[in-house]
Structure formats: C-alpha cells, structure tokens
Amino acid sequence: MSHYRQRTVIAEAPNGTLACPDGHLPVTPEAARTRATAIQPPAPLNYCAYRNRHSLPGSRGVAMTDPDRADAATADGPGRGERAEVVVIGGGMIGLSIAAHLAEDGRDTLLLERGELGSGASRATADVVRTYFGGDPAGSRLAVRSLASYRRRGVPLRQAGYLVLFTEDEQIEAFEAELAEQCDAGVRVELIDADEARRRNPLVHEPSLKAAAWSPDAYVSDTRRIVAAFERAARRAGARLRTGRPATGIDLPAGTVTTPDGDVTARTIVCAAGPWSSWIIDAAGVRAPLAEPAVQELLGTGPLPGVPDIPVTLHAASRLLIRKRGDGLLIGMGSPGPDRRQWLDQATAQLARTYPSVDLTGLHTAVTGPRDGSPDRTALFGRRPGATEFLYATGFSGHGLCQAPAAGELVRALFRGDDLSDFGVGADGLAASPASDPS
C-alpha cells in the first residue's frame, strides 16, 4: 500500500507489513483484507443550511434550480446489481473531480452520493482559491495545478491576493527557509515589510506586525459553480452519478460496495467521503490519521460603508482570516470547538487588536459547515493494491476548493500507476510530513 500525505509516503516494507515514516500505525495486509464490514452511520453534525439551498447530508434534499442538478436528482435513479470499473464514494468537490478525471480518461466510473451532489463540506466554504500554503509546499503544488485547471475550465475567479501577517521573527525565518521550495512549486509569493502590508490592507493596525507574505494568486470564486462544473464534466465524460444512494458497506475481496438499493461491483473503490471518510477507510483496513469531523463557522460583519477592497488576509499567529464579502467582511478563525462563547471572545478580541477600525456590532454567523481534517492539516491520498484496489483522497482540512482539480489528477495518476513526481510525491521518495500550515 502507498499512503500519501501529500509528500509523505507509507512504503511497503519487505516483510509485507507497512512501514510508516511519520508515526502512523503500521497496517498489516491481513488487517487490510476486509470482508463485508458495515460502515457506521456518520455522527450527526449540527450546522445551519448555508444559503438555504441544500439539505443535510444523508437525506434527499430540495431539488436544485440548476438544470444539471435537477437532472442529477432524477435521471440517475438507483439501479440494482450495477457494475463499474471504478466506484467513487462521495459526491463532493473531491469525489466529483475524481469521477470527472477518471471518466475523461475513459474509465467506466460510477459515483455514489448519499444525499445531493455537493451537499457535504462542499456546500459551505469561504469561496477562497489560493496557491500559497505556508509550511506546506506540496499542498501549494497541488493548488498551483488546481488554479491552472480552474482557469482552463473557466470557473469564476476574482483576484484578491493573499496577505499573511507575521508578528514573530520565527514566522519570517520559516517563510524564508521554504521560499525556494514554494517558488519551485510554482507559487508567486514574496516577503514584504509592514508598511507595504498596511498599504495592501489599510484595515490592518496590528501593533506587533513585523512583515508579511504577499501572494497575488488568491481569488474569490463560487463553490456552487465549481461543484456544478465538475458535475457537468463528469457527466459529459460518461460517469454515472447516483444521488440519494449511500454506501453502507464494502467488501474488498469481492469488490462490492453495499447500498440500500443493491450492491455495486467494481475493480477499484475510491473513498472521497470528506469528513465522513474514516468509516470507509477503516472498513478497507487502512489506518489513516483523520480527525473527527468538526463544525467550522465563519462570521460576517454588518455592512461597512466604504470598506476598501482588501486581500484575503491571515493573521498567522491567531489564524484569524478575513476577506471582503459584499460591503462587509467574512471572518474565520478555526473551529469553535466545544466552547463557542470562548472562541467568539477570542475572535472578537483578535479582530479588535488587528483591525480596530472595523465595526463589530453587526457580527453574525455567516457560514457553518462540516470540517474535514487531518492532524497536520494536509490532505491524505492513498492506494492499497489488491484484487480490488482501494484509493482515497480525503482530509482536505479547509483547503478542498484550492486542491480539488489536482486531487482528481492525482487519484487518476494513482489509478494508472503513473509517476507521481509532478505532484511532489516521489514513488519511493519519502519526505518529512510538512510542518503545520499556519494558513
């Protein structure tokens, strides 16, 4: 089995067990030889319906107004005893990108989505597409590939730029230490001084500001249109997209995925179930360090007359992220966790310190959504060969929109057995797991 944490590979050891260079538990082939293992229903997550257009994952939802989506709810009704070369579990942006790339490659591809397409984490984002991932040049490389793909596919991209505020010398040192690698990954990024940072974002009055990273390649997009674009591409290439059809078990030796509407048989099973992947990955006998799904929340300000056009701006130490949305601001700072009141107090205190001129009286919940994640906030890609091959792409940790096209390309490359060096993943080359991404 190969298990990629962007650049980290779990290589197959000579004795047949699987060695893991970054502290993950080794997996024996015996453990991986899974029989029909029931996948537990995912833990319910409470989050509000962003834009009010989607139902909760796992339920059949409101018909979409987009004609393609309306088609998705009806034309691909459940079938019985279906066969496909590849079955993809999960119809978010990652699963749809994978289905599109495999189908465009001529693979007979069937995707299972338990709710509506794009009804999971892909329903609620900040719509930010960027290429610079500090501390994670491999993630940046995927994002650079993805941006090129978005441009080719003509998805909306309004340039905003990305500013990362550094308040500590160590942050600047870390930036400089990996600058060459970021540039090699194709990222346009430079260090600018505090005055230049304040010029780029006049709302910044952070007293401890020392310098900033500036990357012009950050854009505000439209997540729904990206999901719809992948859906169209997948359908055009002949992929069968089954909605309202959950995978409830997998039997790898038999090559079957169980659903309430009958089994689907495939030579390759791909897990792209976002925050709900751990059940499926466990059922395939793979141990991947996926975090439990958490609810993430973005805040919005009320209207701020005269607010300037500002870049997407991250305060690296606190992870406070802001961008302009309409005539106000969209604000994120990680997940609220169990004590939302405390999180809110911390966020408003940091806002008052870094952006003292911003009126916070109209602060409200703007977006909530299920957050997929891995402990070091980098995506996990993996392949377990066998009579039925098992692939997975999950744990995008708040970066799925930035990396979805490349995720599809990478899974297609894994499927084909291509050389992965273009992705910053050496076939044998083991690289240290990237340092935690301050963004």
Ligand SMILES: Cc1cc2nc3c(=O)[nH]c(=O)nc-3n(C[C@H](O)[C@H](O)[C@H](O)COP(=O)(O)OP(=O)(O)OC[C@H]3O[C@@H](n4cnc5c(N)ncnc54)[C@H](O)[C@@H]3O)c2cc1C
């Ligand atoms: C508040 C918020 C803001 C964000 N902002 C950004 C941003 O600005 N930029 C960015 O790049 N990323 C952002 N993200 C992250 C991004 O939304 C995710 O990384 C991305 O949506 C993950 O896509 P996915 O396809 O892996 O997961 P999902 O979209 O969750 O797709 C998984 C799908 O699998 C389905 N599924 C689950 N279990 C089963 C099963 N057993 N059978 C069949 N189907 C199943 C689910 O219903 C779901 O539709 C944000 C996330 C949140 C929460």
